[in-house]
Amino acid sequence: xxxxxxxxxxxxxxxxxxxxxxxxxxxxxxxxxxxxxxxxxxxxxxxxxxxxxxxxxxxxxxxxxxxxxxxxxxxxxxxxxxxxxxxxxxxxxxxxxxxxxxxxxxxxxxxxxxxxxxxxxxxxxxxxxxxxxxxxxxxxxxxxxxxxxxxxxxxxxxxxxxxxxxxxxxxxxxxxxxxxxxxxxxxxxxxxxxxxxxxxxxxxxxxxxxxxxxxxxxxxxxxxxxxxxxxxxxxxxxxxxxxxxxxxxxxxxxxxxxxxxxxxxxxxxxxx
Amino acid sequence: xxxxxxxxxxxxxxxxxxxxxxxxxxxxxxxxxxxxxxxxxxxxxxxxxxxxxxxxxxxxxxxxxxxxxxxxxxxxxxxxxxxxxxxxxxxxxxxxxxxxxxxxxxxxxxxxxxxxxxxxxxxxxxxxxxxxxxxxxxxxxxxxxxxxxxxxxxxxxxxxxxxxxxxxxxxxxxxxxxxxxxxxxxxxxxxxxxxxxxxxxxxxxxxxxxxxxxxxxxxxxxxxxxxxxxxxxxxxxxxxxxxxxxxxxxxxxxxxxxxxxxxxxxxxxxxx
Numbered sequence: 001x002x003x004x005x006x007x008x009x010x011x012x013x014x015x016x017x018x019x020x021x022x023x024x025x026x027x028x029x030x031x032x033x034x035x036x037x038x039x040x041x042x043x044x045x046x047x048x049x050x051x052x053x054x055x056x057x058x059x060x061x062x063x064x065x066x067x068x069x070x071x072x073x074x075x076x077x078x079x080x081x082x083x084x085x086x087x088x089x090x091x092x093x094x095x096x097x098x099x100x101x102x103x104x105x106x107x108x109x110x111x112x113x114x115x116x117x118x119x120x121x122x123x124x125x126x127x128x129x130x131x132x133x134x135x136x137x138x139x140x141x142x143x144x145x146x147x148x149x150x151x152x153x154x155x156x157x158x159x160x161x162x163x164x165x166x167x168x169x170x171x172x173x174x175x176x177x178x179x180x181x182x183x184x185x186x187x188x189x190x191x192x193x194x195x196x197x198x199x200x201x202x203x204x205x206x207x208x209x210x211x212x213x214x215x216x217x218x219x220x221x222x223x224x225x226x227x228x229x230x231x232x233x234x235x236x237x238x239x240x241x242x243x244x245x246x247x248x249x250x251x252x253x254x255x256x257x258x259x260x261x262x263x264x265x266x267x268x269x270x271x272x
Numbered sequence: 273x274x275x276x277x278x279x280x281x282x283x284x285x286x287x288x289x290x291x292x293x294x295x296x297x298x299x300x301x302x303x304x305x306x307x308x309x310x311x312x313x314x315x316x317x318x319x320x321x322x323x324x325x326x327x328x329x330x331x332x333x334x335x336x337x338x339x340x341x342x343x344x345x346x347x348x349x350x351x352x353x354x355x356x357x358x359x360x361x362x363x364x365x366x367x368x369x370x371x372x373x374x375x376x377x378x379x380x381x382x383x384x385x386x387x388x389x390x391x392x393x394x395x396x397x398x399x400x401x402x403x404x405x406x407x408x409x410x411x412x413x414x415x416x417x418x419x420x421x422x423x424x425x426x427x428x429x430x431x432x433x434x435x436x437x438x439x440x441x442x443x444x445x446x447x448x449x450x451x452x453x454x455x456x457x458x459x460x461x462x463x464x465x466x467x468x469x470x471x472x473x474x475x476x477x478x479x480x481x482x483x484x485x486x487x488x489x490x491x492x493x494x495x496x497x498x499x500x501x502x503x504x505x506x507x508x509x510x511x512x513x514x515x516x517x518x519x520x521x522x523x524x525x526x527x528x529x530x531x532x533x534x535x536x537x538x539x540x541x542x543x544x
Contacts, residue, residue, distance in 0.1 A: 041321075042315070042321070042325055043314070043315065044320065048316070048426070048521050049313075049314070049519055049521055050519050050520050050521045052519075052520075053314055053519045053521075122521075123521075147423065147426070147427050148420075148423055148424070148427055148429075150423075151419065151420055151422075151423040152420070154320070154419070155419050155420055157420075160441075161437075162434065162437050162438055162441065165433075165434050165437070166434055169432075169434065247321055247322050247324075247325045248322050248324075249320050249321055249322045249325075249394075249395070251320070251394060
């Protein structure tokens with residue numbers, strides 16, 4: 001498995017939402033990287049777990065990836081990026097990238113942004129990790145926890161009138177001057193059409209939406225060290241990505257297909 | 273701790289919903305029992321975990337209670353009762369009671385029931401455990417998974433128009449002849465007003481609602497072995513119930529107060 005010369009990228013999330021990040025990275029680095037995806041379904045969702053618990057689970061997952069000899073690890077979960085990334089980066093020497101810096105860089109890079117709304121889980125919003133990352137920039141930052149968005153997507157109701165009303169309830173008191181929305185949860189891209197319709201109805205017609213997957217792909221493209229690494233890993237070797245989960249509940253395959261848009265047929269159940 | 277002569281009852285749930293069961297048992301057996309409540313918040317919710325995972329977590333919790341020298345264990349979680357109870361009862365010699373048999377007995381005892389709807393999480397409904405328990409009775413059984421009910425209660429939206437619409441979406445295709453609803457999840461009693469309003473609007477005016485907490489309290493009252501045990505444990509010794517959780521997320525205290533209707537100030541965080 002380590003015989004090929006592809007860059008080995010580990011990606012993890014509490015569930016399957018991180019497959020939206022895998023999809024984005026996989027299409028950007030198809031011929032240069034082999035991916036290892038881990039969904040920590042045994043502890044899903046991280047959005048309502050404590051900081052200490054999320055650090056413990058993330059530590060175990062990074063250890064698993066290091067045993068798989070990955071070159072770089074992507075924390076595709078915003079809750080884990082918010083509360084565990086600092087710890088992981090201090091503890092492990094393998095490069096570890098979260099969702100927050102890439103999304104913040106995406107906003108800053110646009111230059112036109114003046115007022116940003118961050119929407120995410122309770123854990124992500126309460127951590128104030130995005131606010132910290134924006135601290136040195138002259139931007140207005142608003143943040144709104146939307147805990148029902150994940151279960152609505154998991155139920156497959158993301159395009160229903162109920163999803164529309166839930167989004168309206170969460171978002172109707174948002175500041176009138178926002179120009180940018182950070183989707184600070186890997187489930188939220190599935191809700192994009194509903195969110196756009198709701199914001200449109202609320203009178204916001206020119207919003208920029210930032211998604212973790214695309215932001216991380218751009219971040220990797222712009223990372224010089226990584227570019228050098230990638231030049232050393234461009235052998236175009238056909239490799240097989242590996243998918244792992246820590247639990248295997250019954251609706252699992254449908255959800256995986258939903259997030260990925262295609263079937264995964266080599267998922268392995270593991271214990272950490 | 274074991275010096276007093278009260279009956280020691282362990283109660284567990286994946287979260288805090290089981291406090292509705294504790295509340296019911298506590299008011300029924302106040303002067304005869306000391307309660308040990310454990311909320312497995314590290315793995316919450318069980319409703320979207322696999323059977324194997326739920327068995328593993330339940331096994332650890334029962335082991336914890338046995339170390340606490342409890343006389344009887346209540347599985348206050350319908351998902352765990354549905355998929356792990358058989359295993360637990362075979363593995364451990366301490367009496368273990370789930371939510372299903374008490375609820376089924378409650379329905380059978382009413383005699384007037386002919387058509388029963390069971391509403392619960394994905395895990396509970398897919399397990400068909402209630403259908404199995406009703407197998408020897410001449411009743412029509414309908415079952416409906418309502419995965420969004422738990423997050424709606426956790427968000428505190430149980431009495432909103434959105435809760436009303438979600439309930440309507442789940443329940444509007446239910447059979448027209450139902451006379452009894454089993455609330456097969458400890459969160460659902462919080463939704464009772466909304467459910468009654470929705471069923472009323474759908475044309476059901478004389479439904480009986482079965483709640484796990486009350487059903488388990490009645491089951492214990494009617495259990496002869498337990499009655500003998502209780503006679504030996506009626507010293508009216510003032511004892512302090514003990515509350516344990518396996519994780520301690522931030523919204524924790526509000527939720528505990530919501531389910532219990534009063535403050536708990538001696539909750540201990542443990543690792544299993």
